[in-house]
Amino acid sequence: MSSSSRLAPEMIIEDFLILTDNGLYCRIGNFYLDPKHAVEHAVISHAHGDHAVRGNVNVYCTAASAAIIQHRYHKQAGKNFLIYSWSDIFDLNGVKISFIPAGHILGSAQILLEYLGIRYLYTGDYKLQEDPTCERIEFVKADVLITETTFADPSVKHPDAVDEIIKLNAFNHNVLLGAYSLGKAQRLSRLISDHCPQRSTLVHHSIFSLNKLYESFGFSPGKYELYNRKQMKQPDQNLVYIIPPLTFNSYIRAKNVVRAFASGWMKLQMNNDLQLLISDHVDWDDIITMLKEVEPRQVWTLHGNGTYLKEHFKGKLLVKLLNNAD
Structure with a gap:
């Protein structure tokens, strides 16, 4: 998608995703991304326990994530599992959703949300380093990048x-x-x-x-x-x-x-x-690479400290810290 074909930044819905006590909520689609507590509609990026809790009613995820969640939680894994492949697009109340490989662990996905022509890309946890035990990360363009910032510090460099x-x-x-x-x-x-x-x-x-x-x-x-x-x-x-x-x-x-x-x-x-020092998350350089690949108009940060990113792109790119009051 070329820059000329992208919609203007003012078309971005600033509260399309909001952080609540249950986690990251899409009010238009009425679903949560990686909720912290059991909810009716949970779109899950991957099967780590801090992203995939037990007891959700409807769980939307990849096949590998479903298998791992069911393996770990058994009867408490969730009521209904709706499994999608990498090429699938599904709809929740008008929001189109698809999974993109995140490279974090087996089955881990970035979650691409499309609404009124605007693309919101939630990374979940992701890594750029090579790892033959899971799917390699894929890059897609988006208007808003919602990225984890676990190691978003210029002083942090993960060794090979x-x-x-x-x-x-x-x-x-x-x-x-x-x-x-x-x-x-x-x-x-x-x-x-x-x-x-x-x-x-x-x-x-x-x-x-x-x-x-x-x-x-x-x-x-x-x-x-x-x-x-x-x-x-x-x-x-x-x-x-x-x-x-x-x-x-x-x-x-x-x-x-x-x-x-x-x-x-x-x-x-x-x-x-x-x-x-072996990490399955992105470091500072990886996040900068991600931004170059995704070419977002805005960056929203989660799971860590986005302050360094906000300062780094001051006057150049809007960086909003969802886990802080901006």
């Missing part, structure tokens, strides 16, 4: 994930590796399989079942085995045991292992033996 994971090649001690069970664990397992061939990956039972789900959608987490306590007790075997955060914290006294937690947050690197 391969450069981080090959740190495990410098020694043969067993590694106790903390990671979120969904998305991060599968990415780590694949990174280790591809770039640390001498190492064997063991996974926690909660991660094992998600790995199998990933495989059912054609995305391989690489080579891995279910955790074996006897194996892990043998020192210097080039083993990596990937475990969820609660288990990682409970193993604070584990002996004969190198402790590491894979995250973009520096605070989660504290008191560990090895720093692994």
Whole structure:
């Protein structure tokens, strides 16, 4: 879509999306994007628990997101799942909706909303780094970009994930590796399989079942085995045991292992033996790249601090902080 064919910025409905106690609400379409509490109509970007709560009546999402939500919540997952592929467009009270790959985790989607010729693109969580365990992000043009700003700080630069994971090649001690069970664990397992061939990956039972789900959608987490306590007790075997955060914290006294937690947050690197800065979110440079690709007339920010973006584009581009009173 060329700039000349875009509608004027004054046509943008400034309260098309509003932040409520239940989350981000589209009053015209009468639905929520990634609601914080169960609602009647929930359009879900991806299956992480802070974006996909249990108990919604009607859940609109991708097939992979539906499978993960149902796997995690069982009978409380939601009453009705309405599943759409990447090429589908559906309508809620006059608002046209479609899902665009977000590159965050398996099935993660940007949500494109079209109303009266204006395109509003909600990113959900997204990343630009390569990740063979999920769909690669796709770029589309939009008049309004509603972006997460988890790491929207010019001082934040995520290192290359391969450069981080090959740190495990410098020694043969067993590694106790903390990671979120969904998305991060599968990415780590694949990174280790591809770039640390001498190492064997063991996974926690909660991660094992998600790995199998990933495989059912054609995305391989690489080579891995279910955790074996006897194996892990043998020192210097080039083993990596990937475990969820609660288990990682409970193993604070584990002996004969190198402790590491894979995250973009520096605070989660504290008191560990090895720093692994691997993030599944965009950093500052990635957000700037996203803006160049989307070419929005306005930017609305969520999930973090949009102050740096607002200052950076002052006088050039309207940046509105939805999670603050502007």
